[in-house]
Amino acid sequence: MTATLLAIVATSQFMFFVVMFVWLAVARIYDERRKRRRRVEGARLSRALADLLGDRSTPEQFVAEMDGCDGEVIVAVLHQYAAQIGGDPWERVVHAVRNTAWFDRFITPRARSRFWWQRLVAARLLAIAGREQDLPLIRTLVRDRNPAIKVSAVQLLRRIRDEEVLQIVLDEALDAKPVVRRYLFDAVVSMRRVLVPVLAARLDAADNVPMLRLLITLAGELSAVEFFKHLHAHVRHDDMEIRVAVARALGSYPHPRTEAVLVALLEDGEWQVRTQAATSLGVIRAVNSRDALRKALADPNWWVRLRAAIALRQLGWAGSQVLRAAETGDDRFALEMARYVQGLTDEAVADYLT
């Protein structure tokens, strides 16, 4: 019984390995040939695209070259060029590609596929070659469960402005993980003119804390002066993290009233807010805030003292005067911190700021 079993197992394994080996050898040969063919196709298409961009050929000639090429090769070549060329020359290419029957044939089934990798390919192509008529598909892909698809699809906003996609992105950003959110933000920041009024309206209307914090962060990154009054409205928000976010956002651009607001935040009851306010004052080089920063040198919290001292270092000569005075003063906290920060090299201070 055992011998028969062993013989069956051994024979079937042997057969299996023979078949497997033949299959692998054939697959390797086929794969090498396919790669070679794709390389040739890619080079041909790349030359055609270069000719089109250099006005040495017409869009029709380029489209003719596309015929018969593998879809993946076309996408790869388009991506390669899209990374290097932008503006009108690229839009000419997009116009040529978008109007081919191939594009619809390639995109529509993939964008609606139940397989995420197919949707990913569609999102990637739409991001570089999509037009206004593709916005409904993009809206669906931006809402996709798969973050990689979301991130790819949203890149379209770098070329085409659409408020509806923007609103979707802002909603999606709330639940996205930090890196994904960062990508989404990077994409929407490029459509600043559309984004500023949308964001301002949302800043006024937002009633949930996480969303508000997110919007304030984004507003800070845009450094748009239009946001000041919308940010100022949240300076006394009940949630500490909102106040920290406001202090951080205010540090991203100078405004005549920014300094005063940040000085006020230096008196906040929470040390995290005071720390951020001190940091922001240093970032915007608020020379007139040196008295407030001198006071913060004696703050009961170490981080506030450190950030205030570093902010004073950033103010240049005026700030150094304050630190020197603190080094000979009576307050032990201020004295120690001033000595510590004065002893740091410029490189070490830069370390704290990065």
Place this chain on the structure above:
Amino acid sequence: MVDTVSGLIVTADRTIIWYFLAVNSFYALLLFMAVPELWKHWKIMRNEDLRNYVGSNALPPISILIPAYNMEASITDSVSAQLALEYPQHEVIVVNDGSTDSTMQRLRDGFDLYEVPPAFPRHIETRPVRAFYRSRKRPGLLVVDKERGGKADALNVALSSARYPIVVPVDADTIVAHDALLRLVRPFLLGEHVAAAGGTIRVANGCRITSGRVSEPKLPIDYLSAIQVPEYLRAFLFGRLGWNRLGGNLIVSGAFGLFQRHYLLTIGGYAADNVVEDLDLVVRLHRQLRLEKVPYDIPFIPDPVAWTEVPSDLRTHGRQRERWHRGLIVTMFAHRGLLLNPKFGRIGTVIMPFFFFGEMLAPVIELFGYILTVLGLLLGLLSLEFALLFLLVALGYQMFLSIWAVILEETTFRMYGRFRDFMRMLVFAALEPFGYRQITVYWRLRGFWNAFRGLRHWGEMRRTGFSPTPDA
């Protein structure tokens, strides 16, 4: 009496066969689970725009931690290679762990170092730090000079000194592929709750190395190094990948892995008294995050690659395997509270039991299997067919799995371009269970002996080093 003894031998041998059937079937399950994972990463890999990632500030900044002890020959090349990795924002922290050669001087001369004040809070107790240095040539470099305290101690200093939220410990003699960091952070892009992530370690012996990078992967010429290639493929390509779907990885290689810095600080960093600090670290990480009920993932990503030199002489290889197994035993005993403890979810009920019964005890059971089978044959208690069945289940099954690992490599990454290398890998995968495996059983058993003796040292690791091959 004779009947009782012979009955015992037959029963024990049958139990051992069932044991190997269960363990190897579990590996087959891992292989089965690895296929969709590999498919997922393969598909993303083909469609991700690494160029866009480099140009974006979305990715979290990374601190690369390099502990260095007596690495004068390679330290400047190694640090330069890590600084040149493609990534939007990363720093390199080199900790000179009390080297007795000129490692520190090489760093000083090579990177024009200047001393900076210790502007880092001390999060973990370590051996005293002598000085911190930054480079005038390379702003992303921090060098820490400290007294000798071992690899874990050096890593703890690096951990405390890191500025960025993600840390990637790398061995000084490991060659990290130029785009490996971009690939390693993929789980962040996929929105996972990443606590740590591991990349693939491949065998660098025999490869063509140009300017500190592997320019042409080749299979090593010598038998011992080459036979480790399918072994590494099996361990990484489906061993660890399969765990992604079975509750996460218990090992993130110390030679190349990624961690959330604050989690490591929470658990007190690396344990200086464990010879496999990477395994111990990940087990403690699991324990802590489970206890705190923090949602987390510790995935393995197959395509970021780091190349390492494997021992090419039997003595060094033996020391390495003995140390790995000793570390596994110490870690299993140190964290025995997790074993079969449902409070820790799959870690307690699946992963730890597998490592305990399927990995730690395997050499003991295998040795018993050999002894009992030979004894049974000699005494006429077992038939030849039964002995062959034992070999088929214990060794043949493993050979089958190793061949599958080579096939997975061939159908996906195909890192070794030459058909000859593929053929040789298949041959080595087939040969591995005969001779090589028994040698590793011996070393692993020595690991038991040394663990019970309480041995804590690493043993000397002799490396021949990478000799750069000029372009033909």
